[in-house]
Amino acid sequence: MISVCVVLCLGVAGAQGNAFERSLEATAQGRYGEALRWADSEGLDSASRAQARFWALSRAGLLDLALAEAELGLEEAPRDDWLLGQAVEVALILHDDRRAEQHLLTWEASGGAPDAELRARVASGVRSAERVRAGSRRAMGVSVGLLAACVACFAAWLRGPR
Amino acid sequence: MKRGGDGALLLLVAIAGAGTMVVELAAVRLLAPWYGASSTVWTNVIGVVLLALALGYLLGARWSTTPSPLRRLGAVLIAAGAFTAWLPFLAPLVARSFLPEGTTLDRAAMQIQWGSLACSLALFLPPALALGAVGPLAVEVDQRRRESHAGNAGGRVLAASTLGSLVGTFSTTHLLVPSLGLRASFLLAAFVLGGLGLVVSRVAGGGFRPTGAVALLATLGSVFAQPAGTALAAGTSKLAERQSPYQSVRVVERETDTGSWRELQVNEGFDSFQSVWQPTPGFLGSGYYYDFFVLPAWLDERRSGTWNTCVVGLGAGTAWRVLDTELPGSLQLTGVGFELDPVVVELGREYMDLPAEDSTRLRVFSGWDGRAGVRAAGVGFDQVILDAYANQVEIPAHLASLEFFREARAALRDGGWLSINVGAFGLEDPVLTGLARTVCAAFEQPVCLVRVPFSRNVALIAREGRPALPEDVPGGLPQNWSEWLAFGPATRAFDDRQDPLTDDRNDIERLQRESLQRAEESRR
Numbered sequence: 001m002i003s004v005c006v007v008l009c010l011g012v013a014g015a016q017g018n019a020f021e022r023s024l025e026a027t028a029q030g031r032y033g034e035a036l037r038w039a040d041s042e043g044l045d046s047a048s049r050a051q052a053r054f055w056a057l058s059r060a061g062l063l064d065l066a067l068a069e070a071e072l073g074l075e076e077a078p079r080d081d082w083l084l085g086q087a088v089e090v091a092l093i094l095h096d097d098r099r100a101e102q103h104l105l106t107w108e109a110s111g112g113a114p115d116a117e118l119r120a121r122v123a124s125g126v127r128s129a130e131r132v133r134a135g136s137r138r139a140m141g142v143s144v145g146l147l148a149a150c151v152a153c154f155a156a157w158l159r160g161p162r
Numbered sequence: 163m164k165r166g167g168d169g170a171l172l173l174l175v176a177i178a179g180a181g182t183m184v185v186e187l188a189a190v191r192l193l194a195p196w197y198g199a200s201s202t203v204w205t206n207v208i209g210v211v212l213l214a215l216a217l218g219y220l221l222g223a224r225w226s227t228t229p230s231p232l233r234r235l236g237a238v239l240i241a242a243g244a245f246t247a248w249l250p251f252l253a254p255l256v257a258r259s260f261l262p263e264g265t266t267l268d269r270a271a272m273q274i275q276w277g278s279l280a281c282s283l284a285l286f287l288p289p290a291l292a293l294g295a296v297g298p299l300a301v302e303v304d305q306r307r308r309e310s311h312a313g314n315a316g317g318r319v320l321a322a323s324t325l326g327s328l329v330g331t332f333s334t335t336h337l338l339v340p341s342l343g344l345r346a347s348f349l350l351a352a353f354v355l356g357g358l359g360l361v362v363s364r365v366a367g368g369g370f371r372p373t374g375a376v377a378l379l380a381t382l383g384s385v386f387a388q389p390a391g392t393a394l395a396a397g398t399s400k401l402a403e404r405q406s407p408y409q410s411v412r413v414v415e416r417e418t419d420t421g422s423w424r425e426l427q428v429n430e431g432f433d434s435f436q437s438v439w440q441p442t443p444g445f446l447g448s449g450y451y452y453d454f455f456v457l458p459a460w461l462d463e464r465r466s467g468t469w470n471t472c473v474v475g476l477g478a479g480t481a482w483r484v485l486d487t488e489l490p491g492s493l494q495l496t497g498v499g500f501e502l503d504p505v506v507v508e509l510g511r512e513y514m515d516l517p518a519e520d521s522t523r524l525r526v527f528s529g530w531d532g533r534a535g536v537r538a539a540g541v542g543f544d545q546v547i548l549d550a551y552a553n554q555v556e557i558p559a560h561l562a563s564l565e566f567f568r569e570a571r572a573a574l575r576d577g578g579w580l581s582i583n584v585g586a587f588g589l590e591d592p593v594l595t596g597l598a599r600t601v602c603a604a605f606e607q608p609v610c611l612v613r614v615p616f617s618r619n620v621a622l623i624a625r626e627g628r629p630a631l632p633e634d635v636p637g638g639l640p641q642n643w644s645e646w647l648a649f650g651p652a653t654r655a656f657d658d659r660q661d662p663l664t665d666d667r668n669d670i671e672r673l674q675r676e677s678l679q680r681a682e683e684s685r686r
Contacts, residue, residue: 030642033649057651061448061615064588065651095266096684128262129269135260136273139280142260146283150213157220 019044023052032060046076047083054086063090067099074103079110088118097125171304172322174358178239178296179326180333184351185246185293186211187334189286191344192249194409194429196257196270197278200556201671206275210282211290218294225295226302235299236363238292243356245289250345256284271678293355297323335407340505343405398425401513406505413513424513426478426506436506436551437478439514443487445641446480451583451614453641454621455481455547456488458579460639461632462544465491472543472573473499474532474561475550478510479517482524488640496523497543500535502550504528533560536569546570548582557584559668562597566665567604567624574626580605582622587681589613589654592673594620600662608657612647631655 023038039052050073058066070087074080084107091100100122107114189207190199197203218238225234260277261270297319305315338347394400394414401424403412409428416423420442425435440446445453459469469489473481476499486495501507507528510516517524527535532550548570550561560566570580580601586594589611601609601624610630612621623630635647647653663670 030645032645032652036651060649060652061617062613062651063616095269128265131262132265132269132273135262136276139260139273139276142280143276143283146280146287150217150287153217154220157217157224 020048020052024055027052027056027059032056047073047080049073050076050083051080054083058086058090063094066090067094067096074106078106081107081110081112084110084112085114085118088114088122092121092125095125095129097122097129101126168308171300171307172318174235174239174362175296175300175319175322176326176329177354177358178242178293179323180330181242181246181351181355182211182215182290182293183327183330184334184338184347185249185286185289187331188339188344188347189249189282191339191405191410192253192285192348193257193278193281195254196261197274197281198271198429198552198556199409200274200552202274203278206279206282207286210279210286214287214290215294217287218291218296219298221291222295222298226298230366231299231302231306232362232366235296235303236359236361236366238295238299239355239359239362241359242289242292242296243352243354243359245292246348246355247352249285249289250348253281253285256281269682272682339405340407344410402509404505404509406503408503408505411503411505411509413509426509426514428503428506437480437510437514439478439480439483443483443515445484445488449614449616451617451619451621452480452484453488454612454614455545455549455581455583456485457612457621457639457643458545458581458623458625459485459489459493460643461636462577462579464544465493467493468496469493469544470542471495471497471499471545471547472536472539473497473547473549474536475548476501476510476516476526477506477549478514479524479526480514481547481549482517483515486524494523498525498527498535498539500527500530500532500539502529502531531560533566533569536566536573539573541573542575543573543578544575545579545581546573548580551583551585556674557593557597557670559663559670560665562600562663562670563665563668564600564604564662567601571605571624571626576627578626579630580624580626584620584622585618586620587618587677589620591620592676592680593670594622595656595658596663596670596673598622598656599658599660602657603659603662606659608655610647611654611656613652615646615652629655 019038019041023035026032026035026038035056036053039049039056044052050069054066054069054073057063057069067087067090070083070090073083074087077083084103087103088100088107091097091103104114104119104122186207189211190204193199193203193207222234222238225231225238228234257277260280261273301312301315301319304310304319305312308315334347338350342350395416398414398416401413401415403410405411412427414425414427416425420440422441424439426437426439428436438446438450438452445456447453469485471482471485476482479499482495482497482499489495501510507516507526511518517526519526532548536546548561550558552558567580574580582597582601584591584594584597594611598609598611601622605624605626607625607627608629608631609622609624612623613619614621631647631653635644637644639647
């Protein structure tokens, strides 16, 4: 789902690079606590910190926390293409279709170019969530309608035998 | 009906009573693939049937004043038969109109209340209403024929109807559904009711009216219709499907990189399973909570001898299969396992390597409730495992109380472990914290909450006589657990003993609803 290559291709320059790369390295070795410590170390800008923290949490399998981390990072760097893309992916995995759509739209608005397959997955997720919501509304309507019909029958039939 | 038909009328009423119970009890099973069989669904189904019966009584009362109540009696029986016959075929269509195919379990759970009510009203109101009308019409027929008092006729009819309901109740759960299956049970009830209706119509001299013919054709048509079952996920095939006294159970197989994996699914065909089997036993890997049942053994000091377990909610034996291969040192797995549903055990033995009946090392008790099992299992266990769920999302209240956890604690040796699989959205989930408070209070020790990566599960671990999470986590644990237990976002020691859930006051169902609502709200 989340490609290591994408992360390794991230351009993190200068003094930041060391802490960032160490965080990625610790994540790759399953030392998630250390990865977060490197991510939080001084010298990393907020976007790099968010990327490194997101990466550690998502690789650890704590996807809800990873998504929250990505969103925190996006508050600081709202046009961060990589974080936006990852936020869309993770939101889809968590069946959080509305958030996936919201991040996709932000991504597109900021000039990003999500691929067609991702767009289709988000659209399908949103449609599916909307169908469930519509089904719930329908169920409520049918229930209320049928219960009202029952009450009407009661009222009519209680008036006594013809 | 002539004088000789005295007993016949009461028999007819008794059969209608039995038919009502077939519809009511099997109704929940019919909805279970979409909405489960929780107390919410039961409440909706029972409520709708009672509402329909009340309406039916009124309808029957009105029709009882007509010149030939016997003819009306025949008509309502035929109608009840026709409506009942189509229930297994209409249920999937009605349910899918509210809950589309491919809906995830957590989303489906949000619709349980209104969805199951709407389905119950649409499906079960008509047959139950028709069956409700039988009583007053039969009373009228009896009273006119015997020229007796209304109370006398009413009492006789009520007694016959209630006895019939009694027979219907037991035969549906223990005979009809397990031996015939759901569809055939409904069809049998439908044909008996419809057939009786035809006989009564004939006796009443009503002939064969067009409405009766339509109802008969409708009933017969149902035999040839094929109900739409719950869909299988892409890439899976069904190995077996059976009806048990509790639920529909099926084993499916899917191809993976490591061979054909099998899953045992109950009722709902959503993104969940009750047990899982892989060709080579061992850790199942990321996303599977079963692996975490092994963690206590690795945290324990013992490395040789037997590791004696008591599993509540054994399913098809996945927990044992992982433990058997992955215990540390030379520990040998022994134990007892309790599974409420005998069909799950049958399928586990046939398809998932669950130990045979004559195994003395791992003894399976099928048909046992876990609470009674723990009390009877004895003492001195190294580990009690609780993995009991109804409908994949609900922990039964009697297995989530202070009293139960005290019983589990009493079954452990000094330093023994309790492991619970909890479905939870993170470490602050209301169900998880409610259970953790209760276990803390029962064990009088801090417990440990460990998130299962890539899943919605948390392992809740408690230890008899000491905190579950050691101050110094040992190195070299498998599955990267040494790191995981020291990783703040994944693991938490928990020590709050306030407001435990008890047998007397247990709001686990409210907590479960709250958990799902929170998850849904976070998506808005």
